[in-house]
Amino acid sequence: MKEIVKNNPSIFPAGQELxxxxxxxFQGTAYLQPLTDKGGPISNVTFEPGCRNNWHxxxxxxxxxxxxxxxxxYQEWGKPARKLNxxxxxxxxxxxxxxxxxxxxxxxxxxxxxxxAEGSSCEWMEPVLDEDYSKL
Incomplete structure (x- = not known):
């Protein structure tokens, strides 16, 4: 597993490759650093340039x-993408x-x-199309 330090834009550790x-x-490489599981899991997720997760x-x-x-x-299905800073x-x-x-x-x-929430789950779906992502 590859660990990054130099390019980590967060104040939290980048962690290990997913x-x-x-x-x-995911399309591209991302890193995960669990921070706590008290009250609800919180993790730092770091994405290399161009990396994104599938629709879910x-x-x-x-x-x-x-x-x-x-x-x-960030984008919701059927809505325009929102730039995040x-x-x-x-x-x-x-x-x-x-x-x-x-x-x-x-x-x-x-x-x-x-x-x-009791009985919760995450359903992973299709990748974000390169042609759509490249228009952002």
Missing amino acids: PEKFSQY IHHKSGQILLVTGGQGW PGDVVDIAPEVKHWHGAAKDKWFSHLAVEVT
């Missing part, structure tokens, strides 16, 4: 993204199909706060 069980749902839905629970460094994107907060409601990731030429880092 394990296969997650990396299969958090069933019965949501997710909160706290942008800590770099520049990225340090200090931005994204409150993702349950059952909303979405993706998030780095800008084409910038590293990107956010804290992922998992909103816990």
Whole structure:
């Protein structure tokens, strides 16, 4: 596993390259550093330039993204993409199909706060198309 330090845009550690069980749902390379599991898991997620995750839905629970460094994107299905910068907060409601990731030429880092709910799950879907991503 590759660890990054020099290019980490966050004040939190970048951690280790995503394990296969997650990396299969990402286009590009991302890193994960769990910070706590008290009250609801919180992890720092760092994306290399151009990296993004597939479309996905958090069933019965949501997710909160706290942008800590770099520049990225967030998009909900059927809506325009939103540029993300340090200090931005994204409150993702349950059952909303979405993706998030780095800008084409910038590293990107956010804290992922998992909103816990009984019976919750994450459904991973299709990749974000290169032709759509390249228009951002």
